[in-house]
Amino acid sequence: MSANTTTPIIAPADSEAQVSVGRRIAKAVGQGGLLLVLLLFVVFFQVTTNGVMLKPLNVTNVFLQNGYILVMALGMLLIIVIGHIDLSVGSVAGFLGAIVAVLMVGVTVPVLGKIQLDPILAVAITLIAGGLIGVWQGFWVAYLRVPSFIVTLAGMLLFRGATLFMLGGQPVGPFPEGFRAISSGFIPEMIGSVPDPFGTGTPPIAVGPLVVPLGGGPIQLTTLLLGVVLSAFLIFIAFRARSEQLKYGFSVPSMGQFWLRNALIIAGIMFIAYRLAGYKGLPIVALIAFILIGMYMFITLRTVIGRRIYAVGGNAKAAMLSGVNSKRMVFLTFINMGALAALGGMIIAARFNSATPKAGYGFELDVIAATFVGGASAYGGVGTVAGTVIGAIFFGLLNIGMGVMSVPIDYQFMFKALVLLFAVYFDVRTKNKEG
Amino acid sequence: MSDVLLEMRGITKEFPGVKALKDVSFSVRAGEIHALVGENGAGKSTLMKVVSGVYPTGSYDGQFFFKGEECHFHNIRESEHKGIVIIHQELALVPQLSITENIFLANEQATNGVINWGLSHSKAIELLKKVGLSETPDTKISHLGVGKQQLVEIAKALSKNVELLILDEPTSSLNENDSQALLQLLREFRAQGIACVLISHKLKEVESVADTITVLRDGAVIESLDARGGEVTEDRIIRGMVGRDMTHRFPPRSAKIGEMLLEVRNWKVRHPIYEDQMVINDVSINVRRGEVVGIAGLMGAGRTEFAMSVFGRSWGHFVSGQVVRDGREIDVSTIPKAVANGIAYATEDRKTYGLILINDVKTNITLANLGGVSTSGVISPPKEVKVANDYRDALQIKTPSVKQIAVNLSGGNQQKVVLSKWLFADPDILILDEPTRGIDVGAKYEIYTIINRLAAEGKGIILISSELPEVLGVSDRIYVMAAGRIAAEMPAADATQESIMKAIMQMARAGAEEVVL
Numbered sequence: 020m021s022a023n024t025t026t027p028i029i030a031p032a033d034s035e036a037q038v039s040v041g042r043r044i045a046k047a048v049g050q051g052g053l054l055l056v057l058l059l060f061v062v063f064f065q066v067t068t069n070g071v072m073l074k075p076l077n078v079t080n081v082f083l084q085n086g087y088i089l090v091m092a093l094g095m096l097l098i099i100v101i102g103h104i105d106l107s108v109g110s111v112a113g114f115l116g117a118i119v120a121v122l123m124v125g126v127t128v129p130v131l132g133k134i135q136l137d138p139i140l141a142v143a144i145t146l147i148a149g150g151l152i153g154v155w156q157g158f159w160v161a162y163l164r165v166p167s168f169i170v171t172l173a174g175m176l177l178f179r180g181a182t183l184f185m186l187g188g189q190p191v192g193p194f195p196e197g198f199r200a201i202s203s204g205f206i207p208e209m210i211g212s213v214p215d216p217f218g219t220g221t222p223p224i225a226v227g228p229l230v231v232p233l234g235g236g237p238i239q240l241t242t243l244l245l246g247v248v249l250s251a252f253l254i255f256i257a258f259r260a261r262s263e264q265l266k267y268g269f270s271v272p273s274m275g276q277f278w279l280r281n282a283l284i285i286a287g288i289m290f291i292a293y294r295l296a297g298y299k300g301l302p303i304v305a306l307i308a309f310i311l312i313g314m315y316m317f318i319t320l321r322t323v324i325g326r327r328i329y330a331v332g333g334n335a336k337a338a339m340l341s342g343v344n345s346k347r348m349v350f351l352t353f354i355n356m357g358a359l360a361a362l363g364g365m366i367i368a369a370r371f372n373s374a375t376p377k378a379g380y381g382f383e384l385d386v387i388a389a390t391f392v393g394g395a396s397a398y399g400g401v402g403t404v405a406g407t408v409i410g411a412i413f414f415g416l417l418n419i420g421m422g423v424m425s426v427p428i429d430y431q432f433m434f435k436a437l438v439l440l441f442a443v444y445f446d447v448r449t450k451n452k453e454g
Numbered sequence: 455m456s457d458v459l460l461e462m463r464g465i466t467k468e469f470p471g472v473k474a475l476k477d478v479s480f481s482v483r484a485g486e487i488h489a490l491v492g493e494n495g496a497g498k499s500t501l502m503k504v505v506s507g508v509y510p511t512g513s514y515d516g517q518f519f520f521k522g523e524e525c526h527f528h529n530i531r532e533s534e535h536k537g538i539v540i541i542h543q544e545l546a547l548v549p550q551l552s553i554t555e556n557i558f559l560a561n562e563q564a565t566n567g568v569i570n571w572g573l574s575h576s577k578a579i580e581l582l583k584k585v586g587l588s589e590t591p592d593t594k595i596s597h598l599g600v601g602k603q604q605l606v607e608i609a610k611a612l613s614k615n616v617e618l619l620i621l622d623e624p625t626s627s628l629n630e631n632d633s634q635a636l637l638q639l640l641r642e643f644r645a646q647g648i649a650c651v652l653i654s655h656k657l658k659e660v661e662s663v664a665d666t667i668t669v670l671r672d673g674a675v676i677e678s679l680d681a682r683g684g685e686v687t688e689d690r691i692i693r694g695m696v697g698r699d700m701t702h703r704f705p706p707r708s709a710k711i712g713e714m715l716l717e718v719r720n721w722k723v724r725h726p727i728y729e730d731q732m733v734i735n736d737v738s739i740n741v742r743r744g745e746v747v748g749i750a751g752l753m754g755a756g757r758t759e760f761a762m763s764v765f766g767r768s769w770g771h772f773v774s775g776q777v778v779r780d781g782r783e784i785d786v787s788t789i790p791k792a793v794a795n796g797i798a799y800a801t802e803d804r805k806t807y808g809l810i811l812i813n814d815v816k817t818n819i820t821l822a823n824l825g826g827v828s829t830s831g832v833i834s835p836p837k838e839v840k841v842a843n844d845y846r847d848a849l850q851i852k853t854p855s856v857k858q859i860a861v862n863l864s865g866g867n868q869q870k871v872v873l874s875k876w877l878f879a880d881p882d883i884l885i886l887d888e889p890t891r892g893i894d895v896g897a898k899y900e901i902y903t904i905i906n907r908l909a910a911e912g913k914g915i916i917l918i919s920s921e922l923p924e925v926l927g928v929s930d931r932i933y934v935m936a937a938g939r940i941a942a943e944m945p946a947a948d949a950t951q952e953s954i955m956k957a958i959m960q961m962a963r964a965g966a967e968e969v970v971l
Contacts, residue, residue: 260835263835263836266836321832321833321835322828322831322832322833323824323825323828323831323832324831326817326821326824327824329813329817330810330813330817330821333810333811333813334806334809334810334811334812336806336807337806337807337808337809337810337821338810338821339768340765340768340799340801340807341789341821341875342766342789342790342792342793342822342879343821344790400810400812400813401812
């Protein structure tokens with residue numbers, strides 16, 4: 020998160036005077052109301068589960084169970100920012116999971132017959148197949164001008180059917196160990212581990228009703244070190260952005276605000292790193308997600324392509340009259356979505372160690388919800404990677420929190436629906452006040 | 455005939471930064487045709503929107519009376535209920551619905567929510583007879599031409615027991631025959647005691663049909679002329695419309711005109727939907743280095759359509775024509791190609807086509823030339839900010855920071871952002887479409903200064919403007935466009951508002967004769 024550009028909507032400089040402390044913290048962190056809601060939920064679950072929520076296993080599970088949503092939400096973000104929607108991601112992910120399975124496992128399937136490829140080759144082919152699905156859907160949307168809602172609704176049925184056809188209604192698995200590591204592996208420990216300084220017997224810290232457990236398994240030093248490196252890198256970027264802004268005569272947040280903001284971010288990162296390190300280290304799926312998050316932040320904030328996607332979504336006519344090839348931009352975002360759906364589909368397949376006809380069913384809704392909760396606008400042109408990540412983690416946290424609390428599934432659905440509504444309302448309200 | 459139907463007293467209406475109407479008094483007698491004339495932006499439409507409740511009571515100062523009763527309309531429904539119906543320039547018909555459905559839209563002939571189609575149809579047939587339409591009432595609107603659509607609008611007005619019919623430029627998109635038919639209809643209404651306010655740029659029509667002519671200029675009533683005697687001529691009306699003090703409204707200009715830069719030859723473009731309409735018909739223009747070329751004309755003359763069709767064919771169906779730059783034909787078939795060949799087009803509609811309102815100033819400024827602030831596809835934020843700040847200073851864009859969101863800027867400053875965007879793309883030919891529309895006098899002067907500076911740098915400027923003083927004050931040479939053709943070309947030094955208006959009128963007459971032939 021660089022200091023200046025987490026959101027394309029920038030509040031006028033003079034609105035800072037009369038905001039509450041809570042909003043000031045939220046603003047300092049850069050994601051307005053949503054992050055605040057997220058933190059409130061963490062505290063809530065932490066209290067109601069007697070400190071179980073933030074145990075190393077559960078923090079690790081947030082990533083293991085939601086990695087695919089994070090990955091696909093990054094593609095969905097660009098689609099929504101450019102002013103479209105993709106309802107087919109769940110089906111496409113399921114289909115591509117099936118593709119990678121039949122390429123790797125060595126079963127006899129229609130059309131392709133029996134193949135058994137090296138997992139790396141199978142993964143590469145699947146990513147390309149994802150891109151080709153994006154070409155197919157993007158062509159209909161961008162060049163034949165069929166509304167994306169319709170094209171991807173058709174895609175949803177088409178690829179659900181194709182999955183069933185491919186698998187013949189049967190699950191295909193299991194997968195080689197190397198492939199399964201995508202979703203259940205951890206980075207190898209290269210330095211070693213030390214016992215948790217707090218030890219397993221350390222009593223949790225209690226702040227009122229809030230219980231923060233300390234101590235866990237042995238600390239995986241590589242993971243902890245990666246957390247330190249990431250923190251240092253973010254501070255470096257923030258400092259550089261600040262000095263650049265000063266150089267060009269911008270008003271920047273005071274040094275106090277600057278440190279408050281960075282301290283909060285780093286505290287968050289280091290806590291997560293500590294928790295992950297206390298279980299089995301950094302999950303590979305989290306590593307993939309972090310790398311993609313970094314890449315997409317860079318694309319959206321710093322590249323010409325990213326800028327053009329936002330321009331087309333913000334005002335397609337003005338962008339076109341400024342010389343932006345808006346059709347090509349729409350086409351590219353669908354290709355990108357296809358490739359990320361391939362990755363998501365493979366993570367799902369690896370997680371269940373088989374490709375099933377129902378894999379990815381309904382996931383488009385989770386992915387779309389994460390993007391909108393993360394502050395993307397249904398009208399296009401607005402949305403951030405940071406927001407989307409928070410949105411995805413938000414839902415992951417809700418799932419795990421309610422799971423830990425043993426909330427029945429019927430209540431879980433209803434509760435999630437209301438949270439979706441209120442979270443977006445809260446976010447819209449905060450933004451309106453700032454704007 | 456002499457009793458007053460509508461009386462308006464001291465109407466003042468302000469928009470942010472602009473006083474659109476200044477203490478306007480206006481009255482319409484029962485059963486007369488009252489023409490309201492004036493340049494674009496004089497306040498004609500604004501005044502009529504006050505009468506019809508488009509601007510609700512409280513949003514303006516002053517009072518008005520209809521049939522002796524003071525009116526406080528909150529919306530159009532209330533004014534229609536009283537018998538005041540306005541027909542806007544952009545027709546309010548639903549193309550997919552039938553004539554009957556459109557006539558009774560929001561006024562359905564229904565009992566308990568169930569439409570009585572028999573009654574609707576018989577009433578519609580009656581109304582269509584009154585306006586002289588022979589179509590069956592279940593014809594879809596999209597199957598009718600513009601002239602007939604206009605008549606359906608009038609039939610719709612009649613269905614509301616109209617006593618005062620307001621027509622905003624009803625004939626601007628009609629051909630001569632349809633126009634004459636419409637005017638004849640107005641005369642029939644007059645005989646039936648229906649009063650009519652006619653807003654029109656076509657002074658010939660006004661001269662022939664109006665009983666009273668009121669001239670508005672800069673939001674104030676200049677004069678009300680009794681036209682019943684027939685001694686009010688077109689020239690007399692034009693003098694009232696444009697006679698204003700022109701000193702110091704434009705910066706001094708000393709042109710250094712160089713060699714030929716751009717020529718558009720025999721340009722022909724069809725309408726994108728109505729393929730039988732040749733909207734741009736054999737237009738040829740040229741611009742030299744350092745020259746400001748004005749294109750004058752009324753709304754609907756085809757100026758914007760012409761400019762956009764040259765700029766990467768962003769309007770209409772291209773038929774034929776050449777664009778020649780520095781003696782060589784260039785390819786302008788897409789916008790990126792037009793930009794690459796040094797052509798830029800700054801739109802008349804900055805909010806819809808010019809700016810990304812939700813983005814900040816710097817993002818808007820660099821959009822047309824992102825290559826200028828990036829290296830291998832990666833944008834350099836410091837470079838971008840520096841570019842934006844440079845243009846902010848050079849064009850004096852009033853904004854606290856280049857990170858301000860464009861929607862928060864005033865119209866004049868938004869226009870400067872659009873200009874900055876194209877200046878940063880560094881074109882050689884800059885087409886400015888109504889660059890001063892809706893902005894105040896001071897900002898206009900600054901934009902004229904920028905135009906002069908660009909011309910002095912050797913760029914060719916094509917200025918499209920509906921404000922005749924502006925065309926005269928800024929250009930070196932003027933093309934007059936009417937009905938999709940070039941009606942005249944004249945050096946600005948020899949041109950007057952009267953000569954431009956005359957050229958337009960002559961073209962309209964020539965067009966009419968062509969139709970008759």
